[in-house]
Amino acid sequence: MNILDEIHKFDDSKDVTDAWTPPSSWYIEKEFMNLEYEKIFKAEWMFADFVHHLKKDGDYTTGKTANRPYVIVRDQGVIKAYYNVCSHHGTCVAKGSGNTDKLVCPYHGWVYNLEGRLRKIPKAGSIQEIHSKGLNLKEIPLQVVGPFIFLWLGNGNPKEFSKDLLEHFNRNHYSNLNFQKRVTYEINCNWKVFVDNYLDGGYHVPHMHPGLTTQLNLESYYTEIYQNWSLQKCLADKREAVEAEVQGRVEGEAEYTWMYPNFMVNRYGDWMDTNIAVPLSPNKTLIVFDYFHTSRPYDIEASLKASDKVQLEDMEICDMVQEGLNSGVYVQGVYAPQFEKPMYEFHKLLKASFLR
Numbered sequence: 433m434n435i436l437d438e439i440h441k442f443d444d445s446k447d448v449t450d451a452w453t454p455p456s457s458w459y460i461e462k463e464f465m466n467l468e469y470e471k472i473f474k475a476e477w478m479f480a481d482f483v484h485h486l487k488k489d490g491d492y493t494t495g496k497t498a499n500r501p502y503v504i505v506r507d508q509g510v511i512k513a514y515y516n517v518c519s520h521h522g523t524c525v526a527k528g529s530g531n532t533d534k535l536v537c538p539y540h541g542w543v544y545n546l547e548g549r550l551r552k553i554p555k556a557g558s559i560q561e562i563h564s565k566g567l568n569l570k571e572i573p574l575q576v577v578g579p580f581i582f583l584w585l586g587n588g589n590p591k592e593f594s595k596d597l598l599e600h601f602n603r604n605h606y607s608n609l610n611f612q613k614r615v616t617y618e619i620n621c622n623w624k625v626f627v628d629n630y631l632d633g634g635y636h637v638p639h640m641h642p643g644l645t646t647q648l649n650l651e652s653y654y655t656e657i658y659q660n661w662s663l664q665k666c667l668a669d670k671r672e673a674v675e676a677e678v679q680g681r682v683e684g685e686a687e688y689t690w691m692y693p694n695f696m697v698n699r700y701g702d703w704m705d706t707n708i709a710v711p712l713s714p715n716k717t718l719i720v721f722d723y724f725h726t727s728r729p730y731d732i733e734a735s736l737k738a739s740d741k742v743q744l745e746d747m748e749i750c751d752m753v754q755e756g757l758n759s760g761v762y763v764q765g766v767y768a769p770q771f772e773k774p775m776y777e778f779h780k781l782l783k784a785s786f787l788r
């Protein structure tokens with residue numbers, strides 16, 4: 433496979449009505465995933481965690497994006513992030529989440545304070561000399577927007593966070609949002625299959641999610657596209673006859689925000705849920721859902737169950753898409769022009785990143 437040829441098979445100069453989708457190689461080849469790590473995941477602001485998980489000084493969380501493990505801590509009221517990599521032999525110094533006043537490497541016990549400074553080296557000879565080598569944890573540029581924490585995991589200087597997206601996030605209300613639950617799913621498809629499904633402008637909703645469709649007024653569905661994000665909105669249907677199993681999930685307006693490359697924020701009335709699609713391999717993706725509500729709803733389990741039903745419907749179809757992509761029978765597809773413009777824009781961004 434010549435990767436450059438494969439990139440150029442996707443012609444982004446066409447109108448959506450005449451355009452072909454990217455070839456299946458983008459979704460199945462390891463080389464594309466390596467390229468994505470370098471050109472996208474280390475070249476964009478990546479969503480990492482929530483302020484909700486760092487309420488008290490000493491709270492920390494850990495994670496990994498594009499093979500780069502990080503630890504986020506709250507130190508004297510300030511949220512900071514470091515590469516979770518010990519300067520001695522590279523061990524991850526923190527695991528999971530919790531509260532601590534220092535980060536102690538589990539291998540030989542080197543101690544870092546929450547400012548990332550190496551404070552103690554057990555049984556070391558000349559500490560002075562070791563210190564001179566700059567052995568503190570490496571800090572990661574970080575941006576807090578509303579409840580969201582974004583990291584810059586690239587090597588160069590961070591680029592400016594999109595101004596209109598910043599305004600959009602800041603316009604939303606997050607006060608009183610309480611974290612309810614994290615749900616993760618591992619799916620057998622490329623991470624972009626999941627994002628494509630999210631960005632089809634509601635096209636699949638009536639066909640695939642009959643339960644959800646009873647709650648939405650799909651006639652009102654519309655999309656706004658910005659430089660590196662898009663917004664899909666839909667009014668809730670006021671009809672009384674809503675299936676009992678999906679009640680309580682959609683009130684007022686549903687708003688779906690997608691931020692390039694893999695972060696999605698969904699608002700429905702008092703609910704907010706976020707999704708990230710973390711690539712594990714070309715055809716394996718970890719999907720992380722975090723649910724928030726402005727109060728603790730009485731029927732939280734019913735609502736989560738309703739959401740789970742929709743997610744499982746989506747994931748099953750994503751797996752089936754991947755099977756077709758893997759088959760060698762499908763090379764390039766087309767867009768449903770009235771709906772799938774946000775998906776086309778996503779593919780254009782991918783191509784621009786690959787060629788950067």
Ligand code: FES
Pocket residue numbers: 518519520521522523537538539540541542
């Ligand atoms: S690798 Fe961390 S103390 Fe040795």
Ligand SMILES: [Fe+2]
Pocket residue numbers: 629636637640641742746
């Ligand atoms: Fe869906």
